Amino acid sequence: MGHRKRLRERLAHDPRQLADYEILEMLLGYVLVRQDTKPLAKALLDEFGSLPGVFAAHPSDLRRIKGFGPKLESFWSLWKETWARMSELPLRSRPQLNTPDAVASMAIARLGTCTREECWVALLDKANGLLSWDRLTQGTVDQTPIYVREVLSRALEHGASSIILVHNHPSGDTHPSRQDEEVTARVCRSARDMGMRVLDHLVVSGNSFFSFQSHGLL
Template sequence: MLKQKNQPHYLGHRSRLKQRLQDGPRALADYEILELLLGYANPRRDAKPLAKALLERFGSLRGVYQARQADLMEVEGFGDGLSVFWALWREFLARLGEQDVRERVLVDDPKVVADLARERLGHLTGEEFWVLLVDASNRVLGWECVSKGTVDQTPVYPREVLALALNRQAAGLVMVHNHPSGDPKPSNADVEITRQVKLAAHGLGVKLLDHVIVAGKRFYSFRKASLL
């Protein structure tokens, strides 16, 4: 009994949270869901204060999930161990999203591509350029990273994009990259690389279907903007 009394108070609270989760997960508040996740990453610490602090700082579960590592580390109690856990959590969910897209019969909606890219690129502090490769029926053949850059640019060469398409025998492709600034509006460089790839792809019998830029919750589609 003495050992039971000396246990940290949060262990009993966490046990009750787990039981509530099993009884009906929708009844848990957002901070309680986050608290349980944090508890698995650091079981020897009361996770409730940190869960509430993270939600206060970033506004929502998605805001916490997509927050940049440097910003997360500024919250008291969020250390290196949790940083590793966050990286693992993000990678797991990103792969689930990628699997969903690969299993789709058709990829014909810019929002589908934007949702896929947001899971992979939404939290990054630097730009990354990816290509979604499809067959003649718009079924996914590949989802590949072409290049990584800085906070406001990433070097992209048409030959690298088209080499991926030819290697996978793709009939079409969608170019995708992120804007860490939060503004999805394309830069002059974005417009120019789109023009160059479209021209080069046409000469090889490959169709550039879209160029999607993700920035936070927003995205920009060249196709929807009638620029392709």
């Protein structure tokens, strides 16, 4: 316990002086209270390269590290959900979402490390302020359905003027598939017929994203 006390004292004095492995060691120690967590902290950093790499790692990859058990997996899930909600909070004040980057940070926090594909939709008002950010579907490791009728039904329910589609690729490749392009085109056509616009479709994976708008695919 003396070592952890010294770490806490250093944290209180100047957190910037702590090494990355010491920060991770302290976090792990709140879950593994009676265990020396320094070896595990160093093993995680060796495997994933950095603190962001550790926190963005898929659960299946984390489980391969000796000592990373169910308690830590639960803690990591809680931490990621907290981070995702904090990333979404600024957009709840309904700022204008005029660029892919404005939605990408929220999408990456929510979906970047998901192990199954999910489709989410951001619904916007006439000033491009956020009305709703919700999951539409959850699929498998390499596909999730996007139903045009469901997208438009949600948009009408919230009185939305514009739509931004988001889904993830757990594979790590953010490039859209032919099916992604086809369903996006169908949503765009149907939205136009109902007086709405699809502003973008983002494909996210890890800390990266692909924007249909930026690549001229809308």
